[in-house]
Amino acid sequence: MENSGGIQASLGGRYAIALFELARDGKALDSVAQSLATLKAAIAQSADLKALTTSPVVGREAAGRAISAVATKLRLDSLTTKFLGVLAHNRRLSQTGSVIRAFETLLSAHRGEARAEITSAHPLSRSQVTALGTQLKARAGRDVALDLKVDPAIMGGLVVKLGSQMIDSSIRTRLNTLAQAMKG
Structure with missing residues (x-):
């Protein structure tokens, strides 16, 4: 897969590449893209959700439970939900915005x-x-x-x-x- 150096160089970009490849291999690109669009809109509208994804104070377990509840409430697909759990576990929820942007870029390139x-x-x-x-x-x-x-x-x-x-x-x-x- 052709990736731009800018996407590969960033932490969020590396996570986005991993998510993109998992979604592509699982033939779930459209459902993951829809879930990420839903999550992006929710973060833009909710100060609490934005705080959850950016706060360094929230612990791994608390962030994992909270993001799982958010994913259920937003009806995100299972791959995106698991992926967000990995971000929470690795204390990388702050990268959510850059992951979404990089995923969108990868998806657009894939679609031409x-x-x-x-x-x-x-x-x-x-x-x-x-x-x-x-x-x-x-x-x-x-x-x-x-x-x-x-x-x-x-x-x-x-x-x-x-x-x-x-x-x-x-x-x-x-x-x-x-x-x-x-x-x-």
């Missing part, structure tokens, strides 16, 4: 997709996401997996990262550019 990170000031509607996906597919020349983020600090517009390209049409950047020009 490009990945695009879209940051908006407000959540995008389904039709906006569809239109944006169509535009990016035309630009990239292949399917594009979208990773949507909301950051009110950009005030409006979008910041799109597609591979090594970045398109920043945010109001914050435009105001900063205007401020620099006025100093000038």
Whole structure:
């Protein structure tokens, strides 16, 4: 399997490669990807879950029990649940975010997709996401997996990262550019 050096070099990346290979060999890529997306959304919405995954104070056994309960509540697949148990046992729950990002990158490469990170000031509607996906597919020349983020600090517009390209049409950047020009 072709892996980028950046993914292999990071601790979260090595865990993601292991999870990806287990999922691929077990023909469970889609279920693991869905479980990780569910977990990612839950971490973004729950301060308590985020604290569980980032706190160095929580012990191995307590973290294992807590993450098992979370996995059951979120109805995560068995491979992802076991994997999270390994992260808890190894005191690596803090790597959960980087594991999810690296897994998404590996999955996109496996599917022949490009990945695009879209940051908006407000959540995008389904039709906006569809239109944006169509535009990016035309630009990239292949399917594009979208990773949507909301950051009110950009005030409006979008910041799109597609591979090594970045398109920043945010109001914050435009105001900063205007401020620099006025100093000038």
